[in-house]
Amino acid sequence: MSVGKLNVKAYSWRGRGGVKLVVVKSRVRKIRCLSAFLKNVSEEVAEDLKIITVKSGQDITLTCRAPNENDITVEWSRADLGDEYVLLYRDGQVVPDDQHPSFKNRVDLQDRQMKDGDVSLILKDVTVNDTGTYECRVLMEGTQSSDLISIIYLCVVVPPDYKFITAESGQDVTLTCRAPNNKIRGVQWRRDDLKAGDVFLYWDGHFVPDYRHPSFKNRSDLRDEQMKDGDVSLILKDVTINDAGRYECHIFIRETVCWQLINSISLSVVDPQGSR
Template identity: 55%
Template sequence: MAAVTAWRCSTLLFIGLSMIFSADLERMEVKVGQNIVLPCQAVGDIQYVKWERVNLGVDCVLKHRRGEVFPDSLHPSFENRAHLQDRQMKDGNLSLIIREVKINDIGTYECNVMRSFGGNSTRNIIDLHVSVPPVFNFITAESGQDVILPCRAPDSNVKYIGWTRDDLGFDSVYRYEDGHFRPVNQHPSFKNRVDLQDRQMKDGDVSLILKNVTSNDAGTYLCKVIISRAHRSDLISSIYLVVDPPGPPKPRPGDEWMVFGVGFALSLCLVIAVVGFCTYTYRLSRGPNANRPHQTPQQLYDLRTGCRLETSKV
């Protein structure tokens, strides 16, 4: 009986502690570039407040003591970006403002408050998630061309890249994880045809090269990226690819002058032919005597009698 009672007491104690600690954890979400306010409230005579993030080591996000900030202990990434919402801490408002949130701001933040005269510390824990607004693109390519599907992550320290197409189900177009290309579950139609534009992913460039596209490659492509293990996969880019049949061959450099020369020669030949034809027709219409001088009719007389014999043309 005593053992049952002890088991019940330990169970109730565990549930009670779980409710206490889970109530302190608050999840907040913000988009890259926005400002965020992490709430923290305390009562009594506050000696100092210290905002920390669990993965910053000895550095902190902000340390504020009786109206004075301690910059020596701040992490460089939060310089001029982290401030108390009310620097006077009026009514115990110790909320933290982070301006122009970056993807690296992801993590668990703790608000630690120390009261005067050795008062107990108040602790508030916030799990901050940062998302990246997706970019939508429309790209047109011709069959046989190589095409670049653009995607840029907010940070070069990429743990995972997943390129998919919305009609492939569980198959992928390209998958990168922990520094290596992973061909597992890659759709057969993309084998040996896709690669990152920059394998070093400089400035977060995770664009994909798709070689020798065909009409079967048309569709909506999705680029998803994970920056850290604590960060879920975010949609970074969505691209709608349209593949057209091959068009007429494009002119080579200098072809326009060749076309002009051929056109000019044909036009000149046509003018000469027309002039020659008109000249020939005109001469033919005048007959064989056209070049003889015109002669007027003359009277013929008999020399013996002086009488007119006939009238003729000479």
């Protein structure tokens, strides 16, 4: 699990009407991505804005600390869920009626006594469908509106597959990789020992040859350029001994702010003469 504040590059300023605007630039190699979840930034932006990356199947705690008050209502929500909550806690108990079905029996407060203002959320057995922007709000007794305390972007990734492939020099090799869905914004095939350049790079509907390592120019391509059914497998043509190494398949799904490592493949290339 990876947790960190958005210290990549964050800029904020006051726009029209005094509304606070925040832009976060995240660098993935030489590509700068505008975080999709910041397109609808609210007027109150919590200072402890965080991105959390976790593997599917794990339990995760989304931290939030409210003013130390006893009589408060806690609202955990996600922007794409409409009027339904991730969790609504009022009068000392969870309110199930307005909870989104996908979170029933999977979420709870870390401490229902809310000692020291701890209103952190425990989310159990996460899946890729739990990826999204979570907002923690509290409503004090006697007030009419809730206060936004924190915003957390949760990115759930699938643990990568590890494979070993052996090929003879001169052959064409397919390195298989399949994305969990078709909403693919970026595909990056890279080899960990290359100091500069990728094996293959695709971003926002375009193949990006400028960032390809010279040794792979005109030799690497996707098996299916339409990426049907999430197929982002790579064809590597006319392999040589120098192509041996560990290849990683990363994908960037639309409406997320994180790359996901899907496959890690160790390729061994042998000389046909020496393999006999």
